[in-house]
Amino acid sequence: xxxxxxxxxxxxxxxxxxxxxxxxxxxxxxxxxxxxxxxxxxxxxxxxxxxxxxxxxxxxxxxxxxxxxxxxxxxxxxxxxxxxxxxxxxxxxxxxxxxxxxxxxxxxxxxxxxxxxxxxxxxxxxxxxxxxxxxxxxxxxxxxxxxxxxxxxxxxxxxxxxxxxxxxxxxxxxxxxxxxxxxxxxxxxxxxxxxxxxxxxxxxxxxxxxxxxxxxxxxxxxxxxxxxxxxxxxxxxxxxxxxxxxxxxxxxxxxxxxxxxxxxxxxxxxxxxxxxxxxxxxxxxxxxxxxxxxxxxxxxxxxxxxxxxxxxxxxxxxxxxxxxxxxxxxxxxxxxxxxxxxxxxxxxxxxxxxxxxxxxxxxxxxxxxxxxxxxxxxxxxxxxxxxxxxxxxxxxxxxxxxxxxxxxxxxxxxxxxxxxxxxxxxxxxxxxxxxxxxxxxxxxxxxxxxxxxxxxxxxxxxxxxxxxxxxxxxxxxxxxxxxxxxxxxxxxxxxxxxxxxxxxxxxxxx
Numbered sequence: 001x002x003x004x005x006x007x008x009x010x011x012x013x014x015x016x017x018x019x020x021x022x023x024x025x026x027x028x029x030x031x032x033x034x035x036x037x038x039x040x041x042x043x044x045x046x047x048x049x050x051x052x053x054x055x056x057x058x059x060x061x062x063x064x065x066x067x068x069x070x071x072x073x074x075x076x077x078x079x080x081x082x083x084x085x086x087x088x089x090x091x092x093x094x095x096x097x098x099x100x101x102x103x104x105x106x107x108x109x110x111x112x113x114x115x116x117x118x119x120x121x122x123x124x125x126x127x128x129x130x131x132x133x134x135x136x137x138x139x140x141x142x143x144x145x146x147x148x149x150x151x152x153x154x155x156x157x158x159x160x161x162x163x164x165x166x167x168x169x170x171x172x173x174x175x176x177x178x179x180x181x182x183x184x185x186x187x188x189x190x191x192x193x194x195x196x197x198x199x200x201x202x203x204x205x206x207x208x209x210x211x212x213x214x215x216x217x218x219x220x221x222x223x224x225x226x227x228x229x230x231x232x233x234x235x236x237x238x239x240x241x242x243x244x245x246x247x248x249x250x251x252x253x254x255x256x257x258x259x260x261x262x263x264x265x266x267x268x269x270x271x272x273x274x275x276x277x278x279x280x281x282x283x284x285x286x287x288x289x290x291x292x293x294x295x296x297x298x299x300x301x302x303x304x305x306x307x308x309x310x311x312x313x314x315x316x317x318x319x320x321x322x323x324x325x326x327x328x329x330x331x332x333x334x335x336x337x338x339x340x341x342x343x344x345x346x347x348x349x350x351x352x353x354x355x356x357x358x359x360x361x362x363x364x365x366x367x368x369x370x371x372x373x374x375x376x377x378x379x380x381x382x383x384x385x386x387x388x389x390x391x392x393x394x395x396x397x398x399x400x401x402x403x404x405x406x407x408x409x410x411x412x413x414x415x416x417x418x419x420x421x422x423x424x425x426x427x428x429x430x431x432x433x434x435x436x437x438x439x440x441x442x443x444x445x446x447x448x449x450x451x452x453x454x455x456x457x458x459x460x461x462x463x464x465x466x467x468x469x470x471x472x473x474x475x476x477x478x479x480x481x482x483x484x485x486x487x488x489x490x491x492x493x494x495x496x497x498x499x500x501x502x503x504x505x506x507x508x509x510x
Contacts, residue, residue, distance in 0.1 A: 005182060005183050006156070006159055007074045007163055007186070008075050009186070011224065019031075020033075020230070021229065021232060022203075022229055022248055024248070027131075033137070034064075038072050041139060042071075042072040043153065044072075045073060045076045045154075047148065047150035047151045050073070051078070052157070053077065053079065054102040055100055055103075056073045056103045057082075057096055057099065057113075058083065058104075059105065059113040060085065060107060062234050065128075067210070067232070068139055070216070075157065076154040077161065079162045079165050081099045082210065082211035083095055085107075085111075085211075087112065096122060098177055098371070104125070107126065108126045108128055123143065124143070126141065126143070128142070158182070159183040163181060163182045163185055176373055178370065180310075180313050184313040184365050184366065185217060185221070187313070190225065191336035193222055193225055195306075195321075196304070200228055201228065202226060202278070203223075203231060203248050203250045203251050204220065204222075204228060204229070205231045205244060205248065206220055206230050207233075207255050209491060209492055212284075214283055214284050214308065214314065218281070219281075228251075238263060241270075245277075250277065251278040251279075252279050253280065253281070256284045256285050257282060257285050257291060258285075258495065264295060264433075267299075272298070272299065276301055279303070280295060283305070284492060284493075287303070289329045289424060292305070302321065304320070304326065305331050306318035306331060307331035312337065312367070313366070314365075315365075316337045316361055317332050317334050317337070318331065318332040330400060331402055333398040334398065334400070337361050337363035337365060339361055340361075340385065341355060341360070343357045353393075353395060354395060357393070358388065358389070359388045359400070360386060362386065390405055390406065391404055391418075404418040404419055404421075408438075410437070410439040410448075412446070412447055412449060412475055415475050419436070419438060419449075422451060422476060423435050423437055425467070426451060426453055426464065428467075431456060431459035431464075434454040434487055435451060435453045437497075439501070440505045449479060450480045450482070451482070465477055465478065465481060480505075487503075
């Protein structure tokens with residue numbers, strides 16, 4: 001396979017718009033400068049002893065230093081393993097050991113990632129964003145206080161080579177290692193570019209962390225592949241979001257529903273425009289139809305809900321751009337990936353349309369297998385299909401509806417209840433801005449339904465339960481609804497039901 005199937009093909013300054021990367025209020029990089037700086041760091045990383053196939057953990061916040069370092073590591077033929085800078089010492093120990101990290105790149109100064117690397121005997125390199133004497137942005141790499149200067153031509157990566165090592169979120173068990181190859185990433189990136197018709201005219205405002213596939217592949221690498229520009233604030237700030245959008249003329253952004261809801265809640269106070277983006281993308285968690293409609297009405301932009309997961313190098317399906325119909329409550333149609341519904345896990349037989357079952361996928365974006373986990377791989381693949389662990393159905397037009405994680409369904413006396421359905425009903429109440437339903441052990445029924453909500457106006461638990469009774473059967477109505485100031489989230493803004501259940505129901509039973 002040629003270089004076009006590796007990340008080395010992303011930066012081609014001869015066929016791109018002038019601006020590649022913008023740091024709000026600070027600096028911008030042209031495609032030419034970004035390509036030159038990436039090549040320089042690639043040679044420095046190779047000169048530091050990094051060889052093809054070595055794993056390099058990247059512990060950096062969102063910014064150009066992350067993007068350039070990531071591209072340099074992968075172009076050196078090594079494997080980039082981004083880690084959340086907010087991890088604890090123990091978490092860094094686990095992830096660095098599990099990936100067999102040989103080198104870690106992190107900011108200057110004290111950091112639990114540095115302490116973990118020292119404990120494991122892993123060499124550490126400091127990255128510092130600065131400017132050259134001519135004023136151009138530059139990234140300086142140093143080890144033990146000495147700036148790296150030795151440069152070596154690296155061995156170019158192959159399409160089948162591993163480029164990115166991530167972990168599943170571990171919603172129900174220990175996180176599993178997910179090695180993604182250059183060909184996986186490039187197929188996913190091209191699928192995203194085609195889905196949204198991305199071009200050099202597009203500007204992506206990146207609000208998701210780059211250590212996750214949503215921010216890295218869905219919002220950043222796809223934009224670079226299209227020749228557009230990415231706007232990279234160090235973190236998402238609702239108070240700065242619209243000013244950043246105005247200054248950069250961002251044409252789209254992609255986020256989890258939590259961020260969309262925050263922007264909606266503050267829209268009038270922040271003087272948000274009533275005509276804003278070419279499109280708004282939502283992914284990584286289910287977007288309730290009520291939120292979908294509020295987003296489109298307030299920001300006057302088509303909302304495109306996508307379905308993705310780490311094992312598929314992010315995107316698997318998406319709502320199409322206008323004039324094709326958008327179907328609230330669905331995650332659109334397959335995007336360069338085969339999507340089917342499995343009826344029988346013993347045989348792998350597939351269902352007809354409109355029939356519920358486990359969603360299975362097939363495509364070049366899909367990983368080849370979990371890291372050192374034969375049991376998980378036997379369970380994950382059947383007849384060439386990857387089992388997502390999600391339940392759903394396809395309609396006659398190919399639109400996919402998710403009905404929940406198979407392991408998150410609530411079994412109340414034999415009745416299987418999708419928590420997504422309960423979430424959606426609660427979010428239709430005008431006082432509810434966030435809602436999550438979950439299972440709680442129950443002596444009589446085995447499990448019962450409970451929920452937690454965040455409100456934007458006064459409402460009593462009885463009001464919310466009465467509202468639910470008007471829209472869903474009694475056995476689906478939450479026995480208890482907790483009213484909270486906020487809900488626990490992961491670092492990427494996702495709400496995991498087991499964490500919510502432990503926070504609210506667990507505290508009550510303690």
